[in-house]
Amino acid sequence: MAIPFNQRLETICREKNNSLCIGLDIDPDKFSSGADTSLSGMESFGKDVIDATIDFCPVYKPNFAFFERFGSQGFALLERLVSHINGRAIVIADAKRGDIGNTSRQYATAILDGMGCDAITISPYMGRDAIQPFIENPEKGVFVLAVTSNQSASEIQEHGNQSNPLYKKVIQIAQELNTGENIGLVVGATKTEVMEEIRELSNGMPWLIPGVGTQGGDLETALRISHKNGIGIINVSRGILYAGDGSLNDVIQSAKNYTEKIRSIVWNPVNC
Amino acid sequence: MAIPFNQRLETICREKNNSLCIGLDIDPDKFSSGADTSLSGMESFGKDVIDATIDFCPVYKPNFAFFERFGSQGFALLERLVSHINGRAIVIADAKRGDIGNTSRQYATAILDGMGCDAITISPYMGRDAIQPFIENPEKGVFVLAVTSNQSASEIQEHGNQSNPLYKKVIQIAQELNTGENIGLVVGATKTEVMEEIRELSNGMPWLIPGVGTQGGDLETALRISHKNGIGIINVSRGILYAGDGSLNDVIQSAKNYTEKIRSIVWNPVNC
Numbered sequence: 001m002a003i004p005f006n007q008r009l010e011t012i013c014r015e016k017n018n019s020l021c022i023g024l025d026i027d028p029d030k031f032s033s034g035a036d037t038s039l040s041g042m043e044s045f046g047k048d049v050i051d052a053t054i055d056f057c058p059v060y061k062p063n064f065a066f067f068e069r070f071g072s073q074g075f076a077l078l079e080r081l082v083s084h085i086n087g088r089a090i091v092i093a094d095a096k097r098g099d100i101g102n103t104s105r106q107y108a109t110a111i112l113d114g115m116g117c118d119a120i121t122i123s124p125y126m127g128r129d130a131i132q133p134f135i136e137n138p139e140k141g142v143f144v145l146a147v148t149s150n151q152s153a154s155e156i157q158e159h160g161n162q163s164n165p166l167y168k169k170v171i172q173i174a175q176e177l178n179t180g181e182n183i184g185l186v187v188g189a190t191k192t193e194v195m196e197e198i199r200e201l202s203n204g205m206p207w208l209i210p211g212v213g214t215q216g217g218d219l220e221t222a223l224r225i226s227h228k229n230g231i232g233i234i235n236v237s238r239g240i241l242y243a244g245d246g247s248l249n250d251v252i253q254s255a256k257n258y259t260e261k262i263r264s265i266v267w268n269p270v271n272c
Numbered sequence: 273m274a275i276p277f278n279q280r281l282e283t284i285c286r287e288k289n290n291s292l293c294i295g296l297d298i299d300p301d302k303f304s305s306g307a308d309t310s311l312s313g314m315e316s317f318g319k320d321v322i323d324a325t326i327d328f329c330p331v332y333k334p335n336f337a338f339f340e341r342f343g344s345q346g347f348a349l350l351e352r353l354v355s356h357i358n359g360r361a362i363v364i365a366d367a368k369r370g371d372i373g374n375t376s377r378q379y380a381t382a383i384l385d386g387m388g389c390d391a392i393t394i395s396p397y398m399g400r401d402a403i404q405p406f407i408e409n410p411e412k413g414v415f416v417l418a419v420t421s422n423q424s425a426s427e428i429q430e431h432g433n434q435s436n437p438l439y440k441k442v443i444q445i446a447q448e449l450n451t452g453e454n455i456g457l458v459v460g461a462t463k464t465e466v467m468e469e470i471r472e473l474s475n476g477m478p479w480l481i482p483g484v485g486t487q488g489g490d491l492e493t494a495l496r497i498s499h500k501n502g503i504g505i506i507n508v509s510r511g512i513l514y515a516g517d518g519s520l521n522d523v524i525q526s527a528k529n530y531t532e533k534i535r536s537i538v539w540n541p542v543n544c
Contacts, residue, residue: 071382152398
């Protein structure tokens with residue numbers, strides 16, 4: 001019998017005693033000087049980061065923009081990196097798709113079946129029929145944008161009156177659709193003031209939490225609240241990939257530091 | 273001096289006496305029996321449709337999902353089709369992107385600079401900083417999703433009280449950002465009841481109007497209202513690409529029929 005995505009996610013986090021997600025925003029403009037900035041250099045860097053962290057890191061999140069930037073060749077590189085992970089971790093496609101049903105179905109085929117990602121981030125502006133085609137297979141999941149970590153997010157996401165902001169409506173729709181236990185929410189780490197309320201509303205659903213690190217979100221608060229009833233996946237992208245002098249050693253050290261911090265807050269506090 | 277996108281769009285529509293947009297949702301599953309359904313067959317079909325219609329069709333809109341479905345090779349095919357259009361028409365990338373500034377910038381580089389599309393559709397759920405990186409070059413444009421043609425759109429887009437639904441907030445933001453005259457709105461053809469109001473709010477901005485044809489939207493109403501103060505680009509995808517028996521002749525005939533209908537309503541009513 002198929003194991004629902006949310007359960008698969010929780011199992012691998014328990015196995016690795018960690019809920020870190022390394023955001024694969026691979027950007028050669030940020031490579032240390034002298035590094036190989038070609039697509040082949042990006043591929044080696046990505047594979048090295050994955051191989052050096054996969055024993056303790058349960059989730060990777062490639063950001064599609066950083067690959068599409070290089071056109072079809074970047075897309076092929078993304079395919080190779082997802083294949084390289086090869087089931088050793090959960091892969092969340094950070095693609096923020098969402099379209100009419102007919103089109104969402106094509107994206108689901110492309111990203112979940114074709115490329116083999118485990119889950120995808122979804123923008124809910126077009127309503128529930130934009131989400132449905134992505135959740136038909138319960139083993140694959142979605143993370144629906146609820147509250148995001150960027151500066152101007154609130155002008156849309158809090159639209160409505162104070163007791164009924166848009167993000168609550170989005171969470172309600174996500175809950176209603178979550179009969180296959182394969183829906184989670186994106187909850188930005190900068191939004192601590194609404195987290196308790198969102199945790200109550202999103203009973204048991206996993207959160208994908210961006211905004212820690214460069215964007216200044218509060219890792220500890222986000223993690224403690226999300227784990228009251230479910231799990232919180234802490235995404236760190238630039239804070240790991242471009243840590244220190246950009247050497248692989250500094251990248252690994254940063255991933256270990258985040259892991260130990262996350263473990264000390266909500267998992268078993270052992271060192272990497 | 274750079275000519276703003278909205279002006280470029282209007283100029284080519286005037287030159288071709290038409291505001292039809294052919295949606296390139298190329299789907300080999302819908303090809304007539306015996307047709308070549310390989311990527312090479314898709315490429316020939318796409319190029320044949322473009323070449324047979326470009327003298328009278330001012331805008332093409334490739335739907336990224338239908339290319340991403342075939343992974344990096346599909347993405348490469350999309351690049352070749354955009355190159356094939358080669359400035360003979362406006363190309364709107366139907367990609368519905370929208371992310372934090374840092375990521376939106378990568379998408380803008382990929383789709384507007386790299387692939388050479390003229391404009392892109394944008395989902396506004398993350399607020400104005402998701403839109404800004406796409407509009408920095410006034411020659412390139414965006415179409416922001418306002419009201420879409422799908423069934424469950426209203427549960428999000430009309431959120432808020434009746435006098436202040438979310439889509440009005442989105443239109444207000446689009447207006448505020450439109451200082452470079454390179455922003456338009458996506459207004460679904462099924463949403464006739466709110467079009468007069470949206471036309472007043474979106475003073476002069478072009479509309480991209482999906483939902484005519486398969487989705488049953490009202491072409492004439494959408495076109496008359498949008499042209500009261502601006503122009504309306506009527507997108508037809510399946511209704512053209514898979515018209516009649518799916519032969520190129522039937523495709524061309526359908527594109528001509530739509531063109532003549534559009535011309536008879538708001539342009540100079542001459543036959544193709």
